[in-house]
Amino acid sequence: xxxxxxxxxxxxxxxxxxxxxxxxxxxxxxxxxxxxxxxxxxxxxxxxxxxxxxxxxxxxxxxxxxxxxxxxxxxxxxxxxxxxxxxxxxxxxxxxxxxxxxxxxxxxxxxxxxxxxxxxxxxxxxxxxxxxxxxxxxxxxxxxxxxxxxxxxxxxxxxxxxxxxxxxxxxxxxxxxxxxxxxxxxxxxxxxxxxxxxxxxxxxxxxxxxxxxxxxxxxxxxxxxxxxxxxxxxxxxxxxxxxxxxxxxxxxxxxxxxxxxxxxxxxxxxxxxxxxxxxxxxxxxxxxxxxxxxxxxxxxxxxxxxxxxxxxxxxxxxxxxxxxxxxxxxxxxxxxxxxxxxxxxxxxxxxxxxxxxxxxxxxxxxxxxxxxxxxxxxxxxxxxxxxxxxxxxxxxxxxxxxxxxxxxxx
Amino acid sequence: xxxxxxxxxxxxxxxxxxxxxxxxxxxxxxxxxxxxxxxxxxxxxxxxxxxxxxxxxxxxxxxxxxxxxxxxxxxxxxxxxxxxxxxxxxxxxxxxxxxxxxxxxxxxxxxxxxxxxxxxxxxxxxxxxxxxxxxxxxxxxxxxxxxxxxxxxxxxxxxxxxxxxxxxxxxxxxxxxxxxxxxxxxxxxxxxxxxxxxxxxxxxxxxxxxxxxxxxxxxxxxxxxxxxxxxxxxxxxxxxxxxxxxxxxxxxxxxxxxxxxxxxxxxxxxxxxxxxxxxxxxxxxxxxxxxxxxxxxxxxxxxxxxxxxxxxxxxxxxxxxxxxxxxxxxxxxxxxxxxxxxxxxxxxxxxxxxxxxxxxxxxxxxxxxxxxxxxxxxxxxxxxxxxxxxxxxxxxxxxxxxxxxxxxxx
Numbered sequence: 119x120x121x122x123x124x125x126x127x128x129x130x131x132x133x134x135x136x137x138x139x140x141x142x143x144x145x146x147x148x149x150x151x152x153x154x155x156x157x158x159x160x161x162x163x164x165x166x167x168x169x170x171x172x173x174x175x176x177x178x179x180x181x182x183x184x185x186x187x188x189x190x191x192x193x194x195x196x197x198x199x200x201x202x203x204x205x206x207x208x209x210x211x212x213x214x215x216x217x218x219x220x221x222x223x224x225x226x227x228x229x230x231x232x233x234x235x236x237x238x239x240x241x242x243x244x245x246x247x248x249x250x251x252x253x254x255x256x257x258x259x260x261x262x263x264x265x266x267x268x269x270x271x272x273x274x275x276x277x278x279x280x281x282x283x284x285x286x287x288x289x290x291x292x293x294x295x296x297x298x299x300x301x302x303x304x305x306x307x308x309x310x311x312x313x314x315x316x317x318x319x320x321x322x323x324x325x326x327x328x329x330x331x332x333x334x335x336x337x338x339x340x341x342x343x344x345x346x347x348x349x350x351x352x353x354x355x356x357x358x359x360x361x362x363x364x365x366x367x368x369x370x371x372x373x374x375x376x377x378x379x380x381x382x383x384x385x386x387x388x389x390x391x392x393x394x395x396x397x398x399x400x401x402x403x404x405x406x407x408x409x410x411x412x413x414x415x416x417x418x419x420x421x422x423x424x425x426x427x428x429x430x431x432x433x434x435x436x437x438x439x440x441x442x443x444x445x446x447x448x449x450x451x452x453x454x455x456x457x458x459x460x461x462x463x464x465x466x467x468x469x470x471x472x473x474x475x476x477x478x479x480x481x482x483x484x485x486x487x488x489x490x491x492x493x494x495x496x497x498x499x500x501x502x503x504x505x506x507x508x509x510x511x512x513x514x515x516x517x518x519x520x521x522x523x524x525x526x527x528x
Numbered sequence: 529x530x531x532x533x534x535x536x537x538x539x540x541x542x543x544x545x546x547x548x549x550x551x552x553x554x555x556x557x558x559x560x561x562x563x564x565x566x567x568x569x570x571x572x573x574x575x576x577x578x579x580x581x582x583x584x585x586x587x588x589x590x591x592x593x594x595x596x597x598x599x600x601x602x603x604x605x606x607x608x609x610x611x612x613x614x615x616x617x618x619x620x621x622x623x624x625x626x627x628x629x630x631x632x633x634x635x636x637x638x639x640x641x642x643x644x645x646x647x648x649x650x651x652x653x654x655x656x657x658x659x660x661x662x663x664x665x666x667x668x669x670x671x672x673x674x675x676x677x678x679x680x681x682x683x684x685x686x687x688x689x690x691x692x693x694x695x696x697x698x699x700x701x702x703x704x705x706x707x708x709x710x711x712x713x714x715x716x717x718x719x720x721x722x723x724x725x726x727x728x729x730x731x732x733x734x735x736x737x738x739x740x741x742x743x744x745x746x747x748x749x750x751x752x753x754x755x756x757x758x759x760x761x762x763x764x765x766x767x768x769x770x771x772x773x774x775x776x777x778x779x780x781x782x783x784x785x786x787x788x789x790x791x792x793x794x795x796x797x798x799x800x801x802x803x804x805x806x807x808x809x810x811x812x813x814x815x816x817x818x819x820x821x822x823x824x825x826x827x828x829x830x831x832x833x834x835x836x837x838x839x840x841x842x843x844x845x846x847x848x849x850x851x852x853x854x855x856x857x858x859x860x861x862x863x864x865x866x867x868x869x870x871x872x873x874x875x876x877x878x879x880x881x882x883x884x885x886x887x888x889x890x891x892x893x894x895x896x897x898x899x900x901x902x903x904x905x906x907x908x909x910x911x912x913x914x915x916x917x918x919x920x921x922x923x924x925x926x927x928x929x930x931x932x933x934x935x936x937x938x
Contacts, residue, residue, distance in 0.1 A: 214803070
């Protein structure tokens with residue numbers, strides 16, 4: 119099949135999610151394949167934010183904690199995320215950052231397995247996940263053990279307290295079999311924490327069906343919650359009465375507004391709150407979550423597979439195997455919503471593509487990463503991106519001096 | 529002296545800070561005496577936020593981390609807070625919540641005093657401060673000891689690792705002598721953490737001059753950073769190379785964008801960053817901080833004393849001593865920017881005042897608290913508030929059934 123521009127446009131015309139593109143603000147002159155790093159701006163966000171700032175903060179001031187239910191925003195937005203990840207509404211809250219939430223649920227999980235010390239993860243997991251374990255290890259709370267993804271389920275022995283994995287790998291897009299690994303962990307007496315940062319809002323997740331213990335995830339990727347959006351965390355109901363957060367702030371207290379001297383954890387997942395909730399961040403995230411929930415994860419995942427398959431077909435079909443190596447699983451059901459390639463000059467290729475209006479990203483040392491956020495991308499975007507990639511490689515545009523300049527964030 | 533409405537208006541006309549009132553959005557029909565809990569909305573906030581959302585996030589998308597320097601926002605806003613608290617620009621960052629920051633600096637301070645276990649604080653300190661200590665105590669990291677404020681400097685013995693105090697007490701407004709207590713702590717070999725939540729932006733603070741070790745503070749009170757604004761933390765330069773944050777996230781890594789498996793703390797205070805910085809929250813806080821810095825803390829503190837003295841004079845001068853007890857120091861130099869009274873029915877009085885358009889707040893069990901945010905309040909506000917308080921007490925309006933209904937947040 120020749121997947122040319124006309125074919126791409128025909129696909130777009132038949133795309134049942136086509137109308138959602140206009141629900142996002144997207145610049146005219148770029149193809150944005152980095153929604154897995156920072157999701158696009160929903161069109162409704164500015165108005166909602168204006169109302170919360172102008173009317174709630176500006177006019178109702180402190181009264182808004184009650185009048186506009188600010189105080190339950192972490193639970194309200196969490197409950198809206200819950201169906202996207204196979205959780206029940208009272209199992210999810212929005213709070214802090216993914217890293218801070220990881221610290222909280224990891225310390226809590228270790229507390230539930232006091233006779234075990236090992237946290238099992240994989241080398242090359244998203245760095246903050248490993249760093250958070252190392253922080254707790256440095257405090258004498260655990261030790262980190264790494265095992266390759268392919269064999270990790272077989273490495274869960276009686277020393278392992280917690281298996282900590284990212285569901286969809288940030289570089290390769292490889293998706294773990296959540297049910298299989300969770301079952302293996304439980305069979306060995308371990309608990310599992312899933313980092314859903316690269317999967318929430320993009321692929322179906324069934325935390326409840328898999329029997330997962332804890333999870334965390336990011337608000338600013340496929341949930342379109344804006345740069346540095348607050349993150350979410352999940353605690354299975356069966357652990358809520360016994361799991362203890364190490365960050366014992368007043369918002370996680372059973373009766374925070376009684377201002378008592380002694381800490382007593384709140385009932386339920388609310389004990390994993392810590393400081394005052396970031397109302398503006400929660401407002402913006404809520405808009406993004408509502409939009410993703412409206413579209414539906416199954417439809418998003420289906421379209422994501424179609425987009426990424428088309429892209430891989432265009433790129434690899436053009437005889438690029440000499441220069442580019444597919445770094446993602448070839449099976450679209452084994453991937454999340456992004457596709458990665460290795461290239462010896464990945465940084466420069468990425469910069470040259472950005473110069474040509476195709477925004478993907480680079481992950482050290484040699485990964486070119488392209489995210490296919492299905493809520494707002496179309497097949498013409500895919501065709502244009504592949505076309506520009508061909509041009510950058512054919513004409514060796516990446517070799518230009520200007521594309522070697524390193525940025526602070528890459 | 530009779531401080532009547534005409535006098536109040538005359539004071540307002542001579543007030544050198546009078547013009548700043550219009551730099552804030554304030555509802556016409558209220559006297560807002562709760563800026564110590566949630567600061568008012570600066571008029572410039574909406575526009576700045578609109579630009580960051582629409583132009584930076586919406587148009588420049590992921591490129592904004594470099595193009596708009598999002599990546600250094602925690603340091604940039606921290607550097608703007610620094611002069612307000614007597615710190616150097618490289619000693620302050622904005623990150624997370626006050627509670628999370630307390631956990632970070634407390635764990636770091638304990639790490640610097642490995643042979644000592646006691647954290648000394650005072651009973652009735654702001655609850656989250658005590659709770660955070662209790663969380664670390666529960667993990668076996670320390671033990672909490674409490675001593676009354678009046679004698680605390682004498683209680684710092686060789687077992688004390690860290691003295692943790694809130695500079696201005698959230699209920700009484702009583703201000704600790706930062707220099708004296710810090711000196712006493714150092715003489716005993718202990719470190720000091722100051723919680724500046726109720727003082728930053730309202731009273732002069734000289735962390736550097738006092739030799740303070742660590743500090744944290746709130747962004748949404750006198751800094752007008754909006755509900756749940758990100759908080760700040762201070763690490764004295766001399767501790768930056770050795771102090772270690774327990775929340776070892778990727779943003780505190782020496783080379784976060786090299787995505788290595790092993791954690792290595794960043795140089796300087798940046799190692800106390802953890803997750804991805806909340807860009808919208810930082811943007812909003814920056815507007816508030818710039819405005820407070822423009823006015824200047826000395827001028828703000830002077831006006832605060834004048835406002836609160838006028839209020840106390842009006843309230844206590846009217847023969848209220850039977851019903852109301854001043855719960856704040858009578859000396860304005862020994863107070864922060866809020867004034868509290870005890871009343872047997874403080875909750876109901878507070879609700880009745882809110883019903884009359886005077887917004888103060890209640891702190892359990894019997895405190896009526898009035899904040900005098902000097903950036904936007906005037907003497908007429910003070911007169912009106914005292915007038916309504918007289919009416920509520922004279923007519924026993926607080927005894928009405930409607931004012932007994934408890935709110936979620938009080």
